[in-house]
Amino acid sequence: MTTDPADMSATPAAAATATAEAAAAHAEAVSCTGLTYAFGETKAVDDLDLGVREGEVFGLLGPNGAGKTTAIRCITTLLPVPAGMVRVFGHDAAKERMGVRRMLGYVPQQLSADGGLTGRENVALFARVFDVPRRERAARVDLALSAVDLSDAAGRLASTYSGGMIRRLELAQALVSAPRLLILDEPTIGLDPIARTGVWEHINAVREATGMTVLVTTHYMDEADQYCDRVGLMHRGRIRALGTPEELRQGLAERKGTDTLPTLEDVFRDIAGSGLDDNTGGGFREVRSTRRTARRVG
Amino acid sequence: MKSEAPAAPHAASADRALGKDTALLLTPPVPRAGWRLLPARVLAMCTVELQKLRHDRTELYTRAVQPALWLLIFGQTFTRIRAIPTGGIPYIDYMAPGIIAQSAMFIAIFYGIQIIWERDAGILNKLLVTPTPRSALITGKAFAAGVKSLVQAIVVIVIAALLGVALTWNPLKLLGVALAVILASVFFSCLSMTIAGIVLSRDRLMGFGQAITMPLFFGSNALYPVSVMPGWLQAVSKVNPLSYQVDALRGLLLGTPSHLGADFGVLAIAAALGITAASSLLGRLAR
Ligand SMILES: Nc1ncnc2c1ncn2[C@@H]1O[C@H](COP(=O)(O)OP(=O)(O)OP(=O)(O)O)[C@@H](O)[C@H]1O
Numbered sequence: 001m002t003t004d005p006a007d008m009s010a011t012p013a014a015a016a017t018a019t020a021e022a023a024a025a026h027a028e029a030v031s032c033t034g035l036t037y038a039f040g041e042t043k044a045v046d047d048l049d050l051g052v053r054e055g056e057v058f059g060l061l062g063p064n065g066a067g068k069t070t071a072i073r074c075i076t077t078l079l080p081v082p083a084g085m086v087r088v089f090g091h092d093a094a095k096e097r098m099g100v101r102r103m104l105g106y107v108p109q110q111l112s113a114d115g116g117l118t119g120r121e122n123v124a125l126f127a128r129v130f131d132v133p134r135r136e137r138a139a140r141v142d143l144a145l146s147a148v149d150l151s152d153a154a155g156r157l158a159s160t161y162s163g164g165m166i167r168r169l170e171l172a173q174a175l176v177s178a179p180r181l182l183i184l185d186e187p188t189i190g191l192d193p194i195a196r197t198g199v200w201e202h203i204n205a206v207r208e209a210t211g212m213t214v215l216v217t218t219h220y221m222d223e224a225d226q227y228c229d230r231v232g233l234m235h236r237g238r239i240r241a242l243g244t245p246e247e248l249r250q251g252l253a254e255r256k257g258t259d260t261l262p263t264l265e266d267v268f269r270d271i272a273g274s275g276l277d278d279n280t281g282g283g284f285r286e287v288r289s290t291r292r293t294a295r296r297v298g
Numbered sequence: 299m300k301s302e303a304p305a306a307p308h309a310a311s312a313d314r315a316l317g318k319d320t321a322l323l324l325t326p327p328v329p330r331a332g333w334r335l336l337p338a339r340v341l342a343m344c345t346v347e348l349q350k351l352r353h354d355r356t357e358l359y360t361r362a363v364q365p366a367l368w369l370l371i372f373g374q375t376f377t378r379i380r381a382i383p384t385g386g387i388p389y390i391d392y393m394a395p396g397i398i399a400q401s402a403m404f405i406a407i408f409y410g411i412q413i414i415w416e417r418d419a420g421i422l423n424k425l426l427v428t429p430t431p432r433s434a435l436i437t438g439k440a441f442a443a444g445v446k447s448l449v450q451a452i453v454v455i456v457i458a459a460l461l462g463v464a465l466t467w468n469p470l471k472l473l474g475v476a477l478a479v480i481l482a483s484v485f486f487s488c489l490s491m492t493i494a495g496i497v498l499s500r501d502r503l504m505g506f507g508q509a510i511t512m513p514l515f516f517g518s519n520a521l522y523p524v525s526v527m528p529g530w531l532q533a534v535s536k537v538n539p540l541s542y543q544v545d546a547l548r549g550l551l552l553g554t555p556s557h558l559g560a561d562f563g564v565l566a567i568a569a570a571l572g573i574t575a576a577s578s579l580l581g582r583l584a585r
């Protein structure tokens with residue numbers, strides 16, 4: 001088991017960035033060491049080591065059922081983990097839950113705004129539960145709404161929003177407390193290409209403005225390639241490859257001995273579809289995980 | 299190389315990206331300390347409930363139909379039959395506090411279903427990732443149910459007054475009525491959130507909700523005095539918080555003899571126990 005995640009990328013390109021890595025090593029936004037979480041017999045996350053550096057956009061990629069959501073739920077304190085496995089800016093997720101939560105903005109996989117409230121009320125709720133004082137509440141809420149371009153729709157009920165608007169509204173909910181770490185679980189799932197770009201543009205603008213760290217999962221390799229500083233490819237509960245998108249593609253090119261640079265999707269196929277696999281297929285899992293709550297009993 | 303930390307250029311680009319003064323979105327709010335956290339969270343949840351009621355009052359109106367029918371049909375008929383010993387007051391007056399309590403209870407029992415719905419929709423998860431301890435979240439939800447029940451109770455009180463029930467208009471007593479309705483709703487909503495934490499699915503909770511509301515209602519003094527009940531039902535009524543709520547409402551609204559001290563004591567203890575039970579099971583809903 002490697003403690004330095006850079007080892008896993010296993011490319012000469014990684015060596016070239018080693019100095020830069022040393023410079024960034026001082027600040028880890030998230031660090032998981034040996035993170036393991038099982039639902040009964042299913043080991044959803046299996047001995048995961050992960051380090052997200054302060055200020056970067058880190059993409060957690062992987063096929064359906066890889067354990068991305070479970071890992072994220074451990075980091076957000078939603079799932080109980082033993083002490084020492086998860087740290088957020090140095091704070092232990094098991095021992096300092098409140099402290100960790102105060103630094104997080106979290107957007108879950110489902111679209112989760114409250115349709116019975118207006119956009120502004122949705123955001124104001126999160127301002128309240130993060131202890132934003134009354135005198136700056138309205139200003140903060142308006143700022144968060146305008147950061148995601150929802151100022152005009154803020155007075156409408158969220159049930160009238162499109163999928164892309166709800167995602168941006170959730171982004172505003174997460175931003176209103178000025179988190180240091182933004183955790184987005186498949187922020188673009190189920191969105192049309194234009195809405196996807198819209199969501200990413202807002203994520204980028206906000207990050208540029210605030211310098212916050214972003215941990216994001218996605219199935220779309222083109223998005224990861226375009227927007228993530230570094231990505232980790234997860235399969236069956238573990239990180240199988242880690243580095244900048246460029247490094248991973250170079251690495252595959254060298255292993256295959258090809259001249260044309262493969263896409264990140266090729267890297268993904270290489271890892272998720274490799275011998276590691278008695279692939280149970282994404283279809284069933286995808287259905288299962290979206291319907292999980294309906295099926296989950298006992 | 300070391301000085302090239304990624305944090306440096308951000309302040310400068312802030313204005314360009316978001317256009318306005320973004321200082322507020324860069325400074326995390328100061329955490330509220332110790333005891334001030336709980337009232338703040340309760341207030342936040344109650345605010346949300348009132349905002350939702352303001353946007354959509356259909357539920358308020360549709361849920362007013364049933365109590366109105368109870369009072370209109372059951373109340374007027376039994377007033378004429380004089381079959382139930384009410385201590386000298388018209389039967390419709392006697393049952394009005396019972397119907398008020400019943401309609402508040404239905405709202406509160408529905409709350410467990412709402413929390414499962416919020417879990418399924420991801421809303422609960424998001425709230426659980428805020429600096430809100432589970433007990434504070436449950437207390438907030440429970441008092442939000444109390445506020446919603448209170449609004450419903452006011453509607454039913456108005457209907458009762460329109461039907462000629464002689465109710466008090468003493469503001470102090472009405473304040474006591476509000477307190478009794480809220481405390482009881484805290485208990486009933488926690489009861490249903492506790493069951494939600496055990497059964498975890500909406501369908502099963504619906505079944506449970508229906509299975510317990512009727513016994514709670516008929517096993518109380520809402521429609522008839524305890525003295526006319528068979529012994530086993532009297533025992534049920536003794537441990538049924540609804541009976542204490544109805545006793546308090548009757549005493550306050552109609553001025554009939556009651557045991558306000560015991561009533562409020564039992565309701566407060568029941569509410570506290572309910573909050574404890576529901577908070578300890580909330581983690582199961584998050585998984
Ligand atoms: N609440 C649960 N109860 C039981 N099993 C679960 C639960 N949540 C997840 N699992 C299982 O754990 C494994 C990992 O699931 P997880 O949701 O973390 O994957 P994922 O990488 O997020 O997948 P997706 O891309 O489909 O969202 C899967 O096999 C899933 O079936």
Ligand SMILES: [Mg+2]
Nearest residue numbers: 068069070109
């Ligand atoms: Mg997932």
